[in-house]
Structure formats: structure tokens, C-alpha cells
Amino acid sequence: xxxxxxxxxxxxxxxVYGNQLPRIYNYFRxxxxxxxxVEELTARTFEKAWRARAQYRCNLAGxxxxxxxxxxxxxxxxxxxxxxxxxxxxxxxxxxxxxxxDGAMQSSDMARLLTxxxxxxxxxxxxxALKYGAELNNRMIAxxxxxxESNVGTTLQRIVISLRAQW
Amino acid sequence: xxxxxxxxxxxxxxxxxxxxxKSQLDRSAPTRPHSARWITGFAVFGAAFALVAAPSRxxxxxxxxxxxxxxPPPTQKTPISDNPATVEATDLPGGRPDWPRTDQPLRxxxxxxxxxxxxxxxxxxxxxxxxxxxxxxxxxxxxxxxIAGLPTVTPAVQAKRAVETRQALFRILSLITQPLDLMVxxxxxxxxxxxxxxxxxxxxxxxxxxxxMHQDTRAISLDTRALENIxxxxxxxxxKTEELTLAANALDHASxxxxxxxxxxxxxxIDMTCTACHDVYRKR
Numbered sequence: 001x002x003x004x005x006x007x008x009x010x011x012x013x014x015x016v017y018g019n020q021l022p023r024i025y026n027y028f029r030x031x032x033x034x035x036x037x038v039e040e041l042t043a044r045t046f047e048k049a050w051r052a053r054a055q056y057r058c059n060l061a062g063x064x065x066x067x068x069x070x071x072x073x074x075x076x077x078x079x080x081x082x083x084x085x086x087x088x089x090x091x092x093x094x095x096x097x098x099x100x101x102d103g104a105m106q107s108s109d110m111a112r113l114l115t116x117x118x119x120x121x122x123x124x125x126x127x128x129a130l131k132y133g134a135e136l137n138n139r140m141i142a143x144x145x146x147x148x149e150s151n152v153g154t155t156l157q158r159i160v161i162s163l164r165a166q167w
Numbered sequence: 168x169x170x171x172x173x174x175x176x177x178x179x180x181x182x183x184x185x186x187x188x189k190s191q192l193d194r195s196a197p198t199r200p201h202s203a204r205w206i207t208g209f210a211v212f213g214a215a216f217a218l219v220a221a222p223s224r225x226x227x228x229x230x231x232x233x234x235x236x237x238x239p240p241p242t243q244k245t246p247i248s249d250n251p252a253t254v255e256a257t258d259l260p261g262g263r264p265d266w267p268r269t270d271q272p273l274r275x276x277x278x279x280x281x282x283x284x285x286x287x288x289x290x291x292x293x294x295x296x297x298x299x300x301x302x303x304x305x306x307x308x309x310x311x312x313x314i315a316g317l318p319t320v321t322p323a324v325q326a327k328r329a330v331e332t333r334q335a336l337f338r339i340l341s342l343i344t345q346p347l348d349l350m351v352x353x354x355x356x357x358x359x360x361x362x363x364x365x366x367x368x369x370x371x372x373x374x375x376x377x378x379x380m381h382q383d384t385r386a387i388s389l390d391t392r393a394l395e396n397i398x399x400x401x402x403x404x405x406x407k408t409e410e411l412t413l414a415a416n417a418l419d420h421a422s423x424x425x426x427x428x429x430x431x432x433x434x435x436x437i438d439m440t441c442t443a444c445h446d447v448y449r450k451r
Binding site: 029047 | 168169170172173174176178180184185188189191192406409410417432443446
């Protein structure tokens with residue numbers, strides 16, 4: 001990646017990209033669902049992070065926290081924007097047929113999970129996405145969300161029990 | 168359902184998406200760190216201060232006067248004063264010119280080339296009464312007056328100019344996005360070249376938004392839709408305007424690759440970005 005290696009000596013930005021892309025991508029899959037949104041939100045998160053990378057001075061663990069803080073803001077903006085509904089409608093008109101992943105999701109476990117989690121509070125959706133989408137441990141989730149580690153563990157346990165009951 | 172089941176729902180990002188995004192990231196330049204911004208800011212501020220500071224104005228005034236007026240003969244008494252306000256026009260040969268004279272040689276001693284007929288600037292009607300600073304010598308009757316006059320503009324006039332400037336920028340942005348709106352609404356065909364031109368223009372202009380919105384005009388009652396959140400939450404506002412640059416980058420990339428669907432998607436993203444910012448920072 002041109003010019004990246006020199007900007008922050010502690011980080012190999014190519015490795016960061018390879019390591020963090022699946023996490024961010026799956027975080028959005030668990031958080032918002034449809035494939036076209038996921039790719040766009042993922043791209044937006046990385047673009048913001050990449051533009052600001054020269055300002056980043058920390059280690060990899062800190063970078064992950066920083067990146068997810070950006071991702072969470074991206075989700076917040078996405079959900080807050082009234083236009084995202086218009087956009088979704090416009091995109092559905094644009095595409096002649098759903099993407100393979102869209103089609104598969106409609107009848108998949110993921111779709112079912114999203115239906116169930118749609119009824120949960122935003123904070124719970126966030127925890128699910130961070131834990132199972134981004135595959136972060138409780139400590140990292142606690143750092144990102146500002147909750148205590150034990151609170152994260154307990155809440156997640158309750159959510160999973162609740163989802164299992166409805167499955 | 169258990170932890171293992173939930174983890175198994177993860178998917179790897181599509182390879183083409185990962186490659187495309189990486190290529191896009193490779194093309195994006197990082198923003199300068201805050202330290203560099205501060206240095207630039209201080210440099211600009213310092214230059215501006217140097218231009219408007221009284222000693223500098225005196226030096227500039229002296230320079231312009233000496234450049235437009237032939238040196239007095241040695242036998243003639245030349246008024247010596249550091250303060251241009253104490254130099255009376257009648258003390259200078261031919262009086263102090265309000266406008267560069269064409270009938271006198273320049274400093275080099277060579278005859279001045281006949282200049283095109285220049286009309287002296289017409290006196291501007293005063294928009295607002297301007298406070299007179301006692302310590303600052305009057306420069307209204309000199310050729311440097313337009314420079315020296317800038318900082319003495321009243322807050323009301325400054326605010327009015329700021330509003331006019333930012334509204335002008337947003338008119339241009341609206342002009343740029345109009346054809347994109349038509350494309351996404353299906354009212355005009357998707358023209359990749361036009362989309363790319365629009366993207367490039369947006370890339371250039373979007374970073375100007377925080378600059379033109381920098382001046383806080385809340386104290387002055389003006390016809391503006393800007394909400395005060397702009398100045399209450401500058402970091403978020405800045406972030407939202409950066410979103411527009413990113414969206415424009417995405418459109419640039421998509422239109423360059425010739426992918427019509429991706430181009431439409433990028434246009435929708437620009438629309439969303441505008442709306443997300445307007446929702447918070449513009450009156451409905």
C-alpha cells in the first residue's frame with residue numbers, strides 16, 4: 001500500500017487491512033444486515049480510518065478500538081439518516097435481481113437472526129455484532145462500549161438465552 | 168443456538184470487494200496530522216497579522232508611496248516621519264496621489280510607460296458605521312486602503328459576507344449534484360464521464376465547506392438556514408463534510424472503472440451524505 005508503511009512505524013497497514021476487514025465487514029453484517037449496506041459501510045469506515053491514519057499513534061490493540069469507534073459512528077449516522085430508507089428503495093429499484101448473498105440471506109439462519117435481533121435494543125444489537133460479527137473478546141467490547149467487562153459478559157449471556165428461546 | 172453457532176454465521180468479505188476497497192484506499196491520501204494543520208494555521212494567521220499590523224502597514228504605505236512618487240530633489244525638504252498619518256499630502260511633491268500617477272517616473276528613474284486609463288475607484292457607500300480606532304492612523308486616503316480596511320469591517324458586514332460566501336459555495340455544490348440526482352432518479356441516462364467530472368469537482372470543493380462555515384454568525388440576524396450545531400459541534404460537522412469527500416472519491420473511482428451500478432450506488436451515497444449533514448445542521 002503506497003506510502004502507508006512510513007506513516008506509523010508500529011503498524012503494518014497491509015496486515016491491519018487484512019486483519020480488520022473481516023471483523024468490520026461482519027460487524028456490519030450482524031448490525032445492519034443487507035449485503036449492499038454492509039459493503040458500503042465497511043468501505044466508509046476504512047476510508048475514514050485511512051484518511052486519518054497519519055494522525056494515529058498507538059499500537060494495534062488501540063487501533064482496533066479506534067477503528068471500531070469509527071465503525072460505530074458510521075452505523076449511528078447510517079441509522080439516523082432518514083435517507084437510508086430512500087436509498088434502500090432506490091437501490092432495490094436499481095438492481096434487476098438481488099445479489100446471491102441477498103438471496104441466500106433471505107432463507108438463511110442469518111436472516112432469521114436479524115429478524116430476532118431487530119426487536120432488541122440498539123445496545124444489545126451492538127453487543128451481538130461486536131461479539132459474534134467482529135469476534136472481539138469481552139475486554140475489547142468493554143473498552144469500546146464503555147461498559148464493564150462483567151456487564152458485557154452477563155448481558156451477552158442473557159441475550160443469547162433469549163434468542164435461543166425464540167429460535 | 169449457542170456461541171459456536173453464532174460465530175459460524177460469519178462470512179469472509181467477497182474477494183472482489185476486498186480488492187476494490189484496497190485499491191480505493193491505496194489511492195486516498197492521508198489527511199495531514201493536527202500538528203501540521205496548526206503550523207499551517209499559525210503561518211496563515213501570522214501572515215495575515217503581519218499584513219494588518221500597524222508597523223507593517225506603515226512599511227507598505229511607505230513602499231507604495233515611494234514606488235509611485237518620484238524622489239524629491241536633494242534641496243527640497245522631505246518630511247521625515249514614521250507615522251504616515253503625520254505626512255500631509257501638501258508636503259509631498261504634487262500632493263499625495265490617491266491613485267498611481269502615470270505622468271511620473273517610477274523609482275528606477277525611467278519614464279513610466281503610458282498606462283491604460285484607470286479610473287479611480289468610485290467611493291463605496293458605507294454599509295455600516297465603522298468604528299474609528301484612535302491608535303490606528305487613517306489610511307483611507309492611500310493606495311493601501313483596501314488592504315488596511317479589511318480588518319476594520321464591522322462584525323455585521325463580516326457575517327453578511329461570510330453568509331454570502333458559504334451560500335455561494337452551496338449553490339455551486341447544488342449545481343454539481345443536480346445531474347447526479349437526475350441519473351439516480353432515472354430521469355437521465357447514467358453518464359460516466361459526467362459523473363466523474365462531478366466527483367472531481369466535489370472532491371475539490373467539499374473540503375472548503377468547513378472553511379466557509381468557520382465564521383460563527385449566530386450573533387447576527389441573517390437570512391440563513393445554518394443551524395447553530397455547526398459551531399457547537401465542529402468536530403462532528405467536519406467529520407460529515409469529510410464524508411462528502413470520501414463519497415466523491417468513491418464516485419470518482421466507480422465512474423472511472425466504468426461500472427454503472429457502482430456509479431449509481433456511489434451517487435446515492437453522496438445524496439445520503441448530504442442529507443445526513445442537512446438533517447443535523449440545516450433548517451428544514
